[in-house]
Amino acid sequence: MTLMDILKHRHTTKAYDKDRKIPEPVVAQLLEALRYSPSSVNSQPWHFFVADNDAGKARIAKATSGPFAFNAPRVLDASHVLVLSARTSLPPEYLQTLADQEQADGRYANEEARALAHKGRSGFVSLHEQAGDIPVWTQKQTYIAQGFLLLSAATLGVDATPMEGFDAGILSTELKLEEKGLAPAVIVALGYHSDADFNARLPKSRLPEKAIFSRI
Amino acid sequence: MTLMDILKHRHTTKAYDKDRKIPEPVVAQLLEALRYSPSSVNSQPWHFFVADNDAGKARIAKATSGPFAFNAPRVLDASHVLVLSARTSLPPEYLQTLADQEQADGRYANEEARALAHKGRSGFVSLHEQAGDIPVWTQKQTYIAQGFLLLSAATLGVDATPMEGFDAGILSTELKLEEKGLAPAVIVALGYHSDADFNARLPKSRLPEKAIFSRI
Numbered sequence: 001m002t003l004m005d006i007l008k009h010r011h012t013t014k015a016y017d018k019d020r021k022i023p024e025p026v027v028a029q030l031l032e033a034l035r036y037s038p039s040s041v042n043s044q045p046w047h048f049f050v051a052d053n054d055a056g057k058a059r060i061a062k063a064t065s066g067p068f069a070f071n072a073p074r075v076l077d078a079s080h081v082l083v084l085s086a087r088t089s090l091p092p093e094y095l096q097t098l099a100d101q102e103q104a105d106g107r108y109a110n111e112e113a114r115a116l117a118h119k120g121r122s123g124f125v126s127l128h129e130q131a132g133d134i135p136v137w138t139q140k141q142t143y144i145a146q147g148f149l150l151l152s153a154a155t156l157g158v159d160a161t162p163m164e165g166f167d168a169g170i171l172s173t174e175l176k177l178e179e180k181g182l183a184p185a186v187i188v189a190l191g192y193h194s195d196a197d198f199n200a201r202l203p204k205s206r207l208p209e210k211a212i213f214s215r216i
Numbered sequence: 217m218t219l220m221d222i223l224k225h226r227h228t229t230k231a232y233d234k235d236r237k238i239p240e241p242v243v244a245q246l247l248e249a250l251r252y253s254p255s256s257v258n259s260q261p262w263h264f265f266v267a268d269n270d271a272g273k274a275r276i277a278k279a280t281s282g283p284f285a286f287n288a289p290r291v292l293d294a295s296h297v298l299v300l301s302a303r304t305s306l307p308p309e310y311l312q313t314l315a316d317q318e319q320a321d322g323r324y325a326n327e328e329a330r331a332l333a334h335k336g337r338s339g340f341v342s343l344h345e346q347a348g349d350i351p352v353w354t355q356k357q358t359y360i361a362q363g364f365l366l367l368s369a370a371t372l373g374v375d376a377t378p379m380e381g382f383d384a385g386i387l388s389t390e391l392k393l394e395e396k397g398l399a400p401a402v403i404v405a406l407g408y409h410s411d412a413d414f415n416a417r418l419p420k421s422r423l424p425e426k427a428i429f430s431r432i
Contacts, residue, residue, distance in 0.1 A: 147359070147361065151364050
């Protein structure tokens with residue numbers, strides 16, 4: 001399939017085939033799509049929870065209750081369910097971890113290059129701390145990762161359901177997100193759609209080019 | 217190239233070959249990647265400005281001045297420069313436009329299906345209006361589109377530079393974003409890197425799997 005085919009044929013799956021599991025080599029690629037996603041100043045301000053078993057999926061499904069119960073079957077029936085979460089702070093120790101990782105990965109020819117990169121990143125983080133929007137900034141980066149995950153899934157022939165419709169408080173409590181300095185961003189179910197997936201048979205709808213592009 | 221090759225080889229380009237333009241059929245695919253990006257409740261809460269000429273790029277480069285001057289050459293030298301912006305409100309008329317588009321695209325078998333979808337989307341929008349976070353919510357969706365754009369560019373062999381480092385006030389004034397009910401999200405330069413692009417020769421760095429994944 002070409003990129004255009006992939007873009008046009010992917011869709012949000014509404015019902016999963018409970019009996020089909022994503023092969024582990026494919027899962028590994030999907031997780032790498034998240035890990036290799038870009039983020040502002042390479043901040044990688046995220047953590048991903050991966051449930052590939054009934055007990056793990058049931059924990060996530062606690063948050064698809066009440067007004068969000070319509071999403072529960074997608075969580076319970078999918079092959080794998082991911083919770084994408086974002087850091088709520090980027091303290092100096094974390095920025096040091098990033099600098100150490102970049103050095104270990106061979107990005108710095110010398111100490112000067114390392115110091116310059118560390119200073120630049122810390123400066124951007126400071127701007128966001130001053131603006132009081134670190135949690136929003138990190139969520140936005142995590143949405144880039146969501147984009148990488150969804151397009152990668154489609155490329156690999158895996159169906160997906162991104163879900164913002166969940167109880168953030170319940171999910172935070174269940175996964176102890178607050179203690180870990182994290183906030184939930186989105187739940188993404190992954191697997192293969194069943195015959196009950198009405199959305200697989202519906203045409204995609206998008207606003208026309210003239211509504212969303214301006215040539216300048 | 218496989219998906220893994222694409223993920224590992226793409227990088228943020230630091231210097232462009234001024235003489236290489238992206239072929240129009242490739243540009244068309246990149247814009248379709250934005251247009252076909254998914255968004256919560258198919259809200260498509262975005263608008264994209266496309267500059268493929270010196271005058272248009274110079275307008276965007278007004279915002280890469282002062283502390284952001286380091287980004288100016290990327291804006292001025294790239295083949296195409298996009299400004300991804302997000303809606304700051306989702307009024308009833310806009311939600312009606314989405315419903316009409318979905319009907320025109322054939323997503324509704326009957327009036328009941330249409331009314332149900334419209335009610336569901338309006339309900340989610342209301343929740344965000346009550347939370348006072350519509351502009352944040354729409355920015356997050358626009359970051360999914362950013363992810364689709366960046367991964368699609370890499371798939372098509374196009375280099376990219378996503379830039380949050382710009383003066384949002386200057387860019388808003390230049391593109392009259394506020395009057396249009398928009399706020400800037402990110403500038404993305406697209407083209408082909410030059411020999412001066414030091415980042416093309418550096419290894420990627422990412423945190424290890426154990427730091428960012430938890431199996432539950």
